[in-house]
Amino acid sequence: xxxxxxxxxxxxxxxxxxxxxxxxxxxxxxxxxxxxxxxxxxxxxxxxxxxxxxxxxxxxxxxxxxxxxxxxxxxxxxxxxxxxxxxxxxxxxxxxxxxxxxxxxxxxxxxxxxxxxxxxxxxxxxxxxxxxxxxxxxxxxxxxxxxxxxxxxxxxxxxxxxxxxxxxxxxxxxxxxxxxxxxxxxxxxxxxxxxxxxxxxxxxxxxxxxxxxxxxxxxxxxxxxxxxxxxxxxxxxxxxxxxxxxxxxxxxxxxxxxxxxxxxxxxxxxxxxxxxxxxxxxxxxxxxxxxxxxxxxxxxxxxxxxxxxxxxxxxxxxxxxxxxxxxxxxxxxxxxxxxxxxxxx
Amino acid sequence: xxxxxxxxxxxxxxxxxxxxxxxxxxxxxxxxxxxxxxxxxxxxxxxxxxxxxxxxxxxxxxxxxxxxxxxxxxxxxxxxxxxxxxxxxxxxxxxxxxxxxxxxxxxxxxxxxxxxxxxxxxxxxxxxxxxxxxxxxxxxxxxxxxxxxxxxxxxxxxxxxxxxxxxxxxxxxxxxxxxxxxxxxxxxxxxxxxxxxxxxxxxxxxxxxxxxxxxxxxxxxxxxxxxxxxxxxxxxxxxxxxxxxxxxxxxxxxxxxxxxxxxxxxxxxxxxxxxxxxxxxxxxxxxxxxxxxxxxxxxxxxxxxxxxxxxxxxxxxxxxxxxxxxxxxxxxxxxxxxxxxxxxxxxxxxxxxxxxxxxxxxxxxxxxxxxxxxxxxxxxxxxxxxxxxxxxxxxxxxxxxxxxxxxxxxxxxxxxxxxxxxxxxxxxxxxxxxxxxxxxxxxxxxxxxxxxxxxxxxxxxxxxxxxxxxxxxxxxxxxxxxxxxxxxxxxxxxxxxxxxxxxxxxxxxxxxxxxxxxxxxxxxxxxxxxxxxxxxxxxxxxxxxxxxx
Numbered sequence: 057x058x059x060x061x062x063x064x065x066x067x068x069x070x071x072x073x074x075x076x077x078x079x080x081x082x083x084x085x086x087x088x089x090x091x092x093x094x095x096x097x098x099x100x101x102x103x104x105x106x107x108x109x110x111x112x113x114x115x116x117x118x119x120x121x122x123x124x125x126x127x128x129x130x131x132x133x134x135x136x137x138x139x140x141x142x143x144x145x146x147x148x149x150x151x152x153x154x155x156x157x158x159x160x161x162x163x164x165x166x167x168x169x170x171x172x173x174x175x176x177x178x179x180x181x182x183x184x185x186x187x188x189x190x191x192x193x194x195x196x197x198x199x200x201x202x203x204x205x206x207x208x209x210x211x212x213x214x215x216x217x218x219x220x221x222x223x224x225x226x227x228x229x230x231x232x233x234x235x236x237x238x239x240x241x242x243x244x245x246x247x248x249x250x251x252x253x254x255x256x257x258x259x260x261x262x263x264x265x266x267x268x269x270x271x272x273x274x275x276x277x278x279x280x281x282x283x284x285x286x287x288x289x290x291x292x293x294x295x296x297x298x299x300x301x302x303x304x305x306x307x308x309x310x311x312x313x314x315x316x317x318x319x320x321x322x323x324x325x326x327x328x329x330x331x332x333x334x335x336x337x338x339x340x341x342x343x344x345x346x347x348x349x350x351x352x353x354x355x356x357x358x359x360x361x362x363x364x365x366x367x368x369x370x371x372x373x374x375x376x377x378x379x380x381x382x383x384x385x386x387x388x389x390x391x392x393x394x395x396x397x398x399x400x401x
Numbered sequence: 402x403x404x405x406x407x408x409x410x411x412x413x414x415x416x417x418x419x420x421x422x423x424x425x426x427x428x429x430x431x432x433x434x435x436x437x438x439x440x441x442x443x444x445x446x447x448x449x450x451x452x453x454x455x456x457x458x459x460x461x462x463x464x465x466x467x468x469x470x471x472x473x474x475x476x477x478x479x480x481x482x483x484x485x486x487x488x489x490x491x492x493x494x495x496x497x498x499x500x501x502x503x504x505x506x507x508x509x510x511x512x513x514x515x516x517x518x519x520x521x522x523x524x525x526x527x528x529x530x531x532x533x534x535x536x537x538x539x540x541x542x543x544x545x546x547x548x549x550x551x552x553x554x555x556x557x558x559x560x561x562x563x564x565x566x567x568x569x570x571x572x573x574x575x576x577x578x579x580x581x582x583x584x585x586x587x588x589x590x591x592x593x594x595x596x597x598x599x600x601x602x603x604x605x606x607x608x609x610x611x612x613x614x615x616x617x618x619x620x621x622x623x624x625x626x627x628x629x630x631x632x633x634x635x636x637x638x639x640x641x642x643x644x645x646x647x648x649x650x651x652x653x654x655x656x657x658x659x660x661x662x663x664x665x666x667x668x669x670x671x672x673x674x675x676x677x678x679x680x681x682x683x684x685x686x687x688x689x690x691x692x693x694x695x696x697x698x699x700x701x702x703x704x705x706x707x708x709x710x711x712x713x714x715x716x717x718x719x720x721x722x723x724x725x726x727x728x729x730x731x732x733x734x735x736x737x738x739x740x741x742x743x744x745x746x747x748x749x750x751x752x753x754x755x756x757x758x759x760x761x762x763x764x765x766x767x768x769x770x771x772x773x774x775x776x777x778x779x780x781x782x783x784x785x786x787x788x789x790x791x792x793x794x795x796x797x798x799x800x801x802x803x804x805x806x807x808x809x810x811x812x813x814x815x816x817x818x819x820x821x822x823x824x825x826x827x828x829x830x831x832x833x834x835x836x837x838x839x840x841x842x843x844x845x846x847x848x849x850x851x852x853x854x855x856x857x858x859x860x861x862x863x864x865x866x867x868x869x870x871x872x873x874x875x876x877x878x879x880x881x882x883x884x885x886x887x888x889x890x891x892x893x894x895x896x897x898x899x900x901x902x903x904x905x906x907x908x909x910x911x912x913x914x915x916x917x918x919x920x921x922x923x924x925x926x927x928x929x930x931x932x933x934x935x936x937x938x939x940x941x942x943x944x945x946x947x948x949x950x
Contacts, residue, residue, distance in 0.1 A: 108566075108570055109569075109570075110566050110569070110570070129569075130566070130569040130570050131569060131572045131573065131574060131575075132572075134572075135570065136570055136571060137566070137567065137570045139563045139566070139567060141561065141563060143561060143563035143564045143566065143567040144564070144567075145564055145567075145568070145581075145582065146564070146586070147585050147586065147588075156568070156571060156573070156581075157568075157571030157572060157573070160571075160572055160573050160574065160577065204567075204571070205570075205571075208571055208572065214570075
């Protein structure tokens, strides 16, 4: 069984009387990357800062390596944070930034040098040791920030939206780099972001937060296929949510009876994922829904269609393969829905 | 055909004026002191005579500078980094000195420590002379601590609280964070404050004159040489001695500012209050600030009492006699002060902000030189610039006439009312220039390019795009120059005529003639006038900008 590294128990916090964290409880296992995902103002950064000790906790426990650290000052918590704007020391060089945290740990000078050399190599910063951090590119600054946090050997690494200042390409590249570094070093980390792609790419598990509480904790695939609530589905950007109704014990959606529906509950919201819908030029009304193409968006490997039907708009995504079918706006078509892919919320 | 460019023409007129009204006067002090060479023999003795005064000036400045910077730092931390209920008291008291003539504290000093002083005479029953370096140092320190606070507190907006949090998070103890991160990132402002306090202390002639007694500084000696002995040559030589350390320090500061660039990456996220802090630092900052602000508060309190009691030290019966006397007197110095401050603020802000735009965005000739010339008066002690004007504009053709046009009927600027306006405008143009630079850093040059791209002419871009964008810099500069000019004396003291006396000068004369009750009333009235005018301009500004929105 995996060992729990950090256990957050019933954590509470408020700003000016308004609760920001409403009794958050979760465990982070050793070596795991737990990503906290949520919209602005949901409390995810407050959660991170509470763990770091940068804002006071009002209730609950933070058990790190078996010790409650909730009331300890940040210096004594063995956490290290990577800030959104990197927070590098602007008056120091790359080497000095890396060394600064080591100096107080009472290590010997020689061992520090060795550690700095290793970190420079690990983060591909060789040759930049004496460079002022202000002269580095965004990606390099980001690597120094992570290096500075990792070099002191913290129990948990805390990431506060670390990639939001980078451009799209660099963000993807850094995402991969950070993930492999974390796996390689077997570091436990709590990672906060509002970008779901980043979350899905980085996480071993994802926590979805909403208004200071937890909405769902799942592995990325589970979250992707089985969002726990309509809120989670909408937050993840899934637009195909339709209401079905039970009448006389039978469940109806789009005017048809659905046999695979759960047996209880009068109403259900049904999520149909865009990639689970088929498109055909012809069809019959029993198995398909007739519609017209309202909009089209090509995203490298997939094509997204917005299709208008009598039951509402559907998002449909198809593989963008050479020679495959292609529809233009105002084309008529038929949507083929598979009951077994419906997810009931 | 070359199209007329009024903006460019305006710039060249301004650049020429800068040469005439800043470079020439400063150069003239050198010329006047060093030439004719035939008189070199007494040059040595003049320098020798001035050296002890220079030593005194530096002695005082070396005491006042670290003390004021310490106050500035403590007050910055107390007001901006620690939450304390005392902040409501600290802030307004620290800003009080902005609307007060600098030497007015001397009145309170004499009231407390003078021959009939409340502390020395009434409480301790001592019969001591209060005059000496201690009083000068104390009073300069009381006035300049606020100035240091204003400069140092500007670092707060530039501090990134995350870098302290990052250090905390790396396990660094609070004391070390304060030393290595907090203080280190405030370094540019701390050194600016130190240099400006040093310059201001060197330039202050009023305090040593009033309470220095036998201890006089180079600046007060300059004043005595001109008003008492009318020895312009010896004054110029002392002036050169005063100018050299000031310009050297100022040049050093300019260089330092250029290196500031790296702090630009560390922008504040707004929440810079310490939550975890070094307790000893907090206690020290709050105690120092409290003591300092109490001192200032009482200083003004005593001035207030002095203004409304019969005769300080002898008779403390309440009276409006002094105030009535002030109001019955000719009030034209107050009107002159307001007029001077208003026109100086208007012209110096316009010219300064315009020049900042030209330097940053245009490729005209002599821009660097114009920038240096416009900034120069910030380094030159006011009294010295005054001497420069005196020795330059006494003669025709901007002073050059003294060498070539000996028999020519002179057009002499000196002795006209306009010279007061000119010296103030050129002395304070650097305020407009600096606020202009600060704002331009945040204005995207693409905005101008976009307007150009839409087919707008350069003049219309300036009027329709740049001017509205720069108007906040103009307003900031206007308020600052207005309050400074209301309380300025050094630069204009030698140039004023009985017909255009200003209020500060009247107060200065009354203090030196020791009618302290009247001086205290006038000082209060002047502060009140400044505060009311600033309030009025702010209201006007609010109404205008609100209408536009």
